[in-house]
Amino acid sequence: MKNLSGSDKGRDSGDTGKSRESSGHHNLGGLVRFVVMCAMTLAVAIGATSVAAGAATPRATARAAARAAAQSAAQAAGTAARHARSVEPVGSYTGRNPQNGGAIDFYVSSDQKSLQEVSIPSVYLACTPGGGMTADHLGIASVPLKANGSFSTTTTQQGVFSAFPATFTYSFQGNYDGVNASGVPTVTGRFSETIKYTSSTANVCTSNIQSWTATRDVQPIQPSSAPPAGSYTGVNPQNGGAIEFYVPSNRKSLQDVSIPSVYLACTPGGGMTADHLDIASVPLAANGSFSATTTQQGVFEGVPATFTYTFQGNFHGVNPSGAARAGGMFRESVTFTNSKANDCTSNDQSWTASLS
Numbered sequence: 001m002k003n004l005s006g007s008d009k010g011r012d013s014g015d016t017g018k019s020r021e022s023s024g025h026h027n028l029g030g031l032v033r034f035v036v037m038c039a040m041t042l043a044v045a046i047g048a049t050s051v052a053a054g055a056a057t058p059r060a061t062a063r064a065a066a067r068a069a070a071q072s073a074a075q076a077a078g079t080a081a082r083h084a085r086s087v088e089p090v091g092s093y094t095g096r097n098p099q100n101g102g103a104i105d106f107y108v109s110s111d112q113k114s115l116q117e118v119s120i121p122s123v124y125l126a127c128t129p130g131g132g133m134t135a136d137h138l139g140i141a142s143v144p145l146k147a148n149g150s151f152s153t154t155t156t157q158q159g160v161f162s163a164f165p166a167t168f169t170y171s172f173q174g175n176y177d178g179v180n181a182s183g184v185p186t187v188t189g190r191f192s193e194t195i196k197y198t199s200s201t202a203n204v205c206t207s208n209i210q211s212w213t214a215t216r217d218v219q220p221i222q223p224s225s226a227p228p229a230g231s232y233t234g235v236n237p238q239n240g241g242a243i244e245f246y247v248p249s250n251r252k253s254l255q256d257v258s259i260p261s262v263y264l265a266c267t268p269g270g271g272m273t274a275d276h277l278d279i280a281s282v283p284l285a286a287n288g289s290f291s292a293t294t295t296q297q298g299v300f301e302g303v304p305a306t307f308t309y310t311f312q313g314n315f316h317g318v319n320p321s322g323a324a325r326a327g328g329m330f331r332e333s334v335t336f337t338n339s340k341a342n343d344c345t346s347n348d349q350s351w352t353a354s355l356s
Helices: 006-083
Strands: 091-096 103-108 114-128 133-144 150-161 164-179 185-198 202-206 210-216 230-235 242-247 253-267 272-283 289-300 303-318 324-337 341-345 349-355
Touching: 091 185, 091 303, 103 210, 114 185, 114 303, 114 324, 114 349, 133 150, 133 164, 133 185, 133 324, 133 349, 150 185, 150 253, 150 341, 230 324, 242 349, 253 324, 272 303, 272 324, 289 324
Parallel strands: none
Antiparallel strands: 091 103, 091 210, 103 114, 114 133, 114 202, 150 164, 164 185, 185 202, 185 210, 230 242, 230 349, 242 253, 253 272, 253 341, 272 289, 289 303, 303 324, 324 341, 324 349
C-alpha cells in the first residue's frame, strides 16, 4: 500500500473538495434545468387549457343555440299542428249570434264538402224608412266547403213578410281556424240577412254584417253508414209542435212525414192561418240526403186551392247522446182565389230530429 505524503494528502483532499464542489454545481444546474422545464411544461399546459377553453366556448354556445332552436321549432310545430288549417271535421257545430246570444247551428257533411242546415233562429233587422226593428230567422240548406276550409254563399227565397211579398237574402261565409287552445275545432265567419218588400213604399230591413265564432260540439265519432231504421221525432221551430217521420228497414226512404201544425202568412191582407204538412214518401239517397216537393188539390177557406209541400235535409250521424239525427228545411204554400188571388206560405223553416 502506498503511503501518502502530506502534500499528496493535501492534494487529495483538495481534489476531493473540488470534486464535491463540481458535483454540487452539476446538481444545482440540473435542479435549475428541471425547474425551468417544469415551468415551461406548466406554461404549455396552461396555454393548451386556455386554447381548449377558448375553443370550447363557441362549441358550447353553438350547442346551446341548437338546443334553443330545437325547442323553438318544437313549440312552433306544436302551435302549427294546433292551428293547422284543413277541412273542418265532420259533425255538428254551435256558435252564438252576437246580436242576442242566440244559437248559430250547422253541420259539416260526411264527405266534408259542405256545411249543411245552417240555422240562425233569431236575427234582428233594422228597417228603412221609418227606423223600425224586426226579427226573422236565417236558414241555408247547403254551403260549399273548399279544401282549404273556407266557405261562402248567398241565397235568396221568395216569401211573405209584414203581409207583403218579400225577397229574403242570406249571406254566410267563413273559415276553419284549426283547433283552439282547448283542442276544439273552431270556425269563424260573418252572416247577414236582408229583406226587401213594398207596402205603400219600398222597404229594406237588414241585420248588417255580423261576426260569429262556432266550435264543434262534443259528440261521438260520426258513422258513415246509412241511418238506422225507426221513428224519428223533431220540433217545428214555428210553434214547438212535432215533426215526425219513419225510416223503413231497407233505409231507402223517409215515410209518413207529418207536421200537424204549420203557420202560414198570407198576402194580400196580411192574415195568418194554419194548416198541416203530410208527405207519404221521400227518397233517401245513399249519402243520407233526401228531398221531395209534392202538391195536392183541395179546398181552403171554402174555395179550391193548391197545396205545395217541400221537405228536405240530411242525416248527420249521431248526436251527443249517440242517437241518430237528421236536419233540414220544410215549407208549405197554399194558393187560392176568392175575390182575388191569395198566397199563404210558411216560408222556409229549419228543423232537426233524432231517432225516438
